[in-house]
Amino acid sequence: MKIVVDAMGGDFAPKVNVDGAIDALRAYADLEIALVGPQKLIEETMDAYQDQTAAKAVRSRLCVVDAPEVITTEEHPVMALRKKKQSTFVVGMDMVRQKEAEAFVSAGSTGALMAGAMFKIGRIKGVKRPALATLLPVPNRPLLLVDAGANTDCKPEWIVQFAMMGSAYMRRVMQVEKPQVGLLNIGVEEAKGNEQAQSTYQLMAKPQPFEFAGNVEARDALAGQVDVLAADGFAGNVLLKNTEGVISLMFGMLKQGLMATTKGKIAALLAKDTFRTLKRSFDSTEVGGAPLLGVEGAVIKAHGNSNARAIFCAIRQARQMVEGGVVDLIRDEVGKLSVDEEDD
């Protein structure tokens, strides 16, 4: 299995991408990686890897593909993809399109990743809109939110597809046998919500190739009731970002409060393990990146501030997506969906 890794994505490129790639090759003997980016820079970075003996041992499974151009997060995605034919995105995604590789991992521009995946790799036939999925670190029951922000004006039918794709991912990557799918709404009753949510509920309640568990209120989103939370990308993004914001605010206030007094400082010392466990359970590094579902390849968006460990996890996740045949399953199930309308 070959995975393309964008050496130039994220805030700490190329080092964390190169390190994460070598780490992944050391961990998985069946893996081949193509690092795309400026050749000389990548080779120099490889030479700086901490364990050169280990790096040499996996060198035969690592190739460097020259892509001298870089698309930044400030650039307009579609324009940049058109102009920079030698960018890591264009060169790397072309490899997936040509079936030279099965997956693409990048910590770079989300917009360029999505646009590139749409236009270079291509949608799975029947999928209306690819969606960005994010694992929310719910204690004891990870929750996949689809769409996390790729599509801001959704038709109900698209959201039904998000549900199916999320269910496929949870089955094949997270080994959840029958993922329960909830619809993000502002009440649990069938008739609650805006027009979009009401129509989506009606469609989801039909026989579908996934288990629909009804509406889920934002208050209960992290309560571990479901495995997949289907949402319009606007509301989904509000939920995701607000969750991150509240968690970070509370940790900040807790720290500030404890550090203000001597008693508090002692308490903080004693509670160190608990705080660390709590922090880790909300840490997204270990769950990897955000899979883009609905395109003809395993595409993973890693956080822009990823360290080598996060890149390693994103590569591991791409490997699981390929091994689990998520793309094939989505291709197979998109035809089984019960929907009302026919549009494009």
Add this chain to the structure above:
Amino acid sequence: MKIVVDAMGGDFAPKVNVDGAIDALRAYADLEIALVGPQKLIEETMDAYQDQTAAKAVRSRLCVVDAPEVITTEEHPVMALRKKKQSTFVVGMDMVRQKEAEAFVSAGSTGALMAGAMFKIGRIKGVKRPALATLLPVPNRPLLLVDAGANTDCKPEWIVQFAMMGSAYMRRVMQVEKPQVGLLNIGVEEAKGNEQAQSTYQLMAKPQPFEFAGNVEARDALAGQVDVLAADGFAGNVLLKNTEGVISLMFGMLKQGLMATTKGKIAALLAKDTFRTLKRSFDSTEVGGAPLLGVEGAVIKAHGNSNARAIFCAIRQARQMVEGGVVDLIRDEVGKLSVDEEDD
């Protein structure tokens, strides 16, 4: 100033409503209260008030208005209002409509409160849709979210009105001189978001009788950047409920984590004050209830699980709304809004 208090609203009626009303009369000498509900029951509850001397001292400013019927949260709001002419909602709101009272406070059904306010008290001329506002307990800078869930399919013009009404409330009730108004969106740039958010941004950027501070991402909603957060009621409700959910989840996990070890238990003891302060800063009791903005009276929805203190705070809040002339200000400013369309 006379305020109507629904004696039968909420989970702990009538006791907390009667107690809260008497407490408010004791605190504010300029206040008169009409308690609406089953007369005999209310009088019995008054007789059970903890301090009978104090209760007698304010008795001349307290009247009981008989309303033997109660509308529950399970009933269909509009149907119930039509059928139960002797309900606390219908009787109490009629008093506001007839100018016998200036405000209405209830911990009962949100739906009945909103529908009743719309149809019994009536919209302020020019206001397209009344909106429910909620103060989010952001540390050091309370944030008013409008709409918190009353309107699920909003036109951009309505959201501009929510912004103006929220700004009026913050000026006159919270004494914020020039409230900064943000638009809830999934990115800070002008062109971000769904069609609704983009159009709303364009309208808000015109000269308006409030200070528009641009888009605010959900991640920063509680970061204290603005005083008013204008939103579609669907996204606003997702934000509100998710915030409550994450806070409660984190407190739960923290407690569970600390209680699992002896060291943790000691830490919890030492950090008791910090935890209490933190908990209180996220507690909504003190901020009162949710004002319904855009109708011809000060209408406050108190939490269903309000205790006497929360009812007291909601009455205090209604008093501030009346004293600050929020309704007059909204009536005055709705004509000054710059909007594109003319619709109803």
